[in-house]
Amino acid sequence: RDSNDTQKVKLTGEQVAEHNSKDSCWVIVHGRAYDVTEFLPEHPGGPKIILKYAGKDATEEFEPIHPPDTLDKYLDKKYHLGEVDMKTVEQEEKEVDPDEEERQKRVETMPILEQCYNLMDFEHVARRVMKKTAWAYYSSGADDEITMRENHAAFHKIWFRPRILVDVENIDTSTTMLGTKTDMPFYVTATALGKLGNPEGEVLLTRGARKHNVIQMIPTLASCSFDEIVDAAEDGQVQWLQLYVNKDREVTKRIVQHAEKRGCKGLFITVDAPQLGRREKDMRTKFQDVGSNVQSSGGNDVDRSQGAARAISSFIDPSLSWKDIPWFQSITKMPIILKGVQRVEDVIKAVEAGVQGVVLSNHGGRQLDTAPSGVEVLAQVMPALRERGMQDKIEVFIDGGIRRASDIVKALCLGATGVGIGRPFLYAMSAYGLPGVDRAMQLLKDEMEMNMRLIGVAKVSELNPTLVDARSLHLHTTTVPEDTLGRRVYDPLVGPKEKAA
Numbered sequence: 001r002d003s004n005d006t007q008k009v010k011l012t013g014e015q016v017a018e019h020n021s022k023d024s025c026w027v028i029v030h031g032r033a034y035d036v037t038e039f040l041p042e043h044p045g046g047p048k049i050i051l052k053y054a055g056k057d058a059t060e061e062f063e064p065i066h067p068p069d070t071l072d073k074y075l076d077k078k079y080h081l082g083e084v085d086m087k088t089v090e091q092e093e094k095e096v097d098p099d100e101e102e103r104q105k106r107v108e109t110m111p112i113l114e115q116c117y118n119l120m121d122f123e124h125v126a127r128r129v130m131k132k133t134a135w136a137y138y139s140s141g142a143d144d145e146i147t148m149r150e151n152h153a154a155f156h157k158i159w160f161r162p163r164i165l166v167d168v169e170n171i172d173t174s175t176t177m178l179g180t181k182t183d184m185p186f187y188v189t190a191t192a193l194g195k196l197g198n199p200e201g202e203v204l205l206t207r208g209a210r211k212h213n214v215i216q217m218i219p220t221l222a223s224c225s226f227d228e229i230v231d232a233a234e235d236g237q238v239q240w241l242q243l244y245v246n247k248d249r250e251v252t253k254r255i256v257q258h259a260e261k262r263g264c265k266g267l268f269i270t271v272d273a274p275q276l277g278r279r280e281k282d283m284r285t286k287f288q289d290v291g292s293n294v295q296s297s298g299g300n301d302v303d304r305s306q307g308a309a310r311a312i313s314s315f316i317d318p319s320l321s322w323k324d325i326p327w328f329q330s331i332t333k334m335p336i337i338l339k340g341v342q343r344v345e346d347v348i349k350a351v352e353a354g355v356q357g358v359v360l361s362n363h364g365g366r367q368l369d370t371a372p373s374g375v376e377v378l379a380q381v382m383p384a385l386r387e388r389g390m391q392d393k394i395e396v397f398i399d400g401g402i403r404r405a406s407d408i409v410k411a412l413c414l415g416a417t418g419v420g421i422g423r424p425f426l427y428a429m430s431a432y433g434l435p436g437v438d439r440a441m442q443l444l445k446d447e448m449e450m451n452m453r454l455i456g457v458a459k460v461s462e463l464n465p466t467l468v469d470a471r472s473l474h475l476h477t478t479t480v481p482e483d484t485l486g487r488r489v490y491d492p493l494v495g496p497k498e499k500a501a
């Protein structure tokens with residue numbers, strides 16, 4: 001380095017390769033070397049995953065899990081060793097992975113985008129063409145995945161009561177959420193690690209949301225940095241922030257106030273994940289790749305038995321409680337919405353606490369298995385609010401299992417202001433990139449227009465409980481139409497030697 005500390009000569013691959021143990025561990029990320037020796041025990045994903053790349057180029061493994069500004073934000077500058085002459089870095093011989101070869105063949109023969117006619121088509125294609133770790137992470141539900149399946153099945157227990165001879169020539173699907181006008185009553189909900197499915201990550205969802213004038217909720221655990229996602233939005237495009245509350249409240253305060261400064265129009269505090277659920281498909285794929293097995297019991301007390309999710313979420317504060325709400329109201333002017341409310345009593349408490357909204361949600365079935373579907377709780381909540389004259393005091397959203405516009409219409413008839421959609425946009429993005437997200441949103445728009453026309457309603461504000469029969473919604477034993485589409489994408493357990501059918 002010369003006098004003003006600029007690097008005179010690039011490091012070589014050999015120099016980095018000498019530091020390949022826990023006593024001295026250097027890694028290369030995006031062409032720059034970092035001394036992570038001191039950081040090893042603090043890494044939320046455990047030391048093992050880093051040691052697998054000690055002395056080597058870790059970019060490919062690093063990229064989908066960490067926003068690009070992670071090392072600048074969290075690794076002391078003295079450990080930033082400077083640029084590496086990548087021509088001198090020995091690229092690892094990629095061992096032939098037969099699964100990966102099979103997957104490549106499926107990518108080459110996958111259906112063209114125009115063959116996707118509904119959101120489940122994207123799920124079906126994604127399951128076949130996504131990398132297994134990405135599919136496992138996105139498709140995982142907790143434990144027996146009963147709630148994950150119930151989320152969609154619940155909508156089959158609600159029947160329409162269509163009206164006739166109503167002028168439905170002009171359909172208006174637009175609505176207002178938290179004071180923002182939006183073309184459709186759904187938003188792109190927060191789902192972590194967008195780059196697992198597509199190397200561009202969450203900014204593809206931003207661009208799709210912009211094209212269809214729908215709102216995007218930015219996840220705390222996005223692969224893209226928060227600023228990348230906000231910068232990818234156009235002027236006037238509305239985004240919300242999903243927040244996992246950090247044990248270090250100073251970090252949380254910084255994130256919230258930065259989001260408000262960047263123009264976020266809602267703070268969605270996730271309240272259903274004081275600990276992340278056990279997502280066994282995710283855990284299984286982590287287990288196979290022993291080298292990067294973040295379930296190692298070694299190292300400090302971070303429990304890494306939950307695959308990637310737990311490894312990247314050890315910062316979440318399980319002590320978060322109602323007494324913290326006034327603090328949030330003191331650090332931001334953004335409307336505050338509690339995401340992951342699952343019973344009527346907590347909605348009443350939310351109104352009394354003065355928050356502006358709730359999302360009735362079980363985290364897409366990824367948290368407490370056999371928690372009720374959002375739409376089932378919705379059917380109990382709205383009458384309870386009306387009884388107390390509270391229905392205008394709070395906006396009620398739901399998410400989970402929304403796969404058809406008819407699901408959206410049913411939720412709105414039961415009183416939801418809007419609905420969040422997660423996996424379908426992830427699958428569309430993973431299988432077809434931005435065109436996939438665009439088509440998925442357009443399909444929902446087309447379905448919504450048809451559904452409204454056929455139930456005899458011209459605009460969203462006219463949707464009301466008389467248009468549905470939800471009496472069997474709370475029954476969990478009724479037979480409902482077989483969810484053949486959904487069944488086909490459920491992964492059977494495949495033994496390590498067995499080939500998936």
Ligand SMILES: Cc1cc2c(cc1C)[n+](S(=O)(=O)[O-])c1c(=O)[nH]c(=O)nc-1n2C[C@H](O)[C@H](O)[C@H](O)COP(=O)(O)O
Nearest residue numbers: 138189190191192221270363364399400401421422423
């Ligand atoms: C599918 C998915 C959902 C995640 C999600 C990641 C994935 C891959 N992640 S997670 O890693 O922690 O579980 C988040 C998250 O970051 N924060 C959050 O509030 N909800 C998270 N959710 C839940 C999400 O916001 C919705 O509640 C859920 O996706 C709605 O169900 P559908 O996927 O069926 O639409």
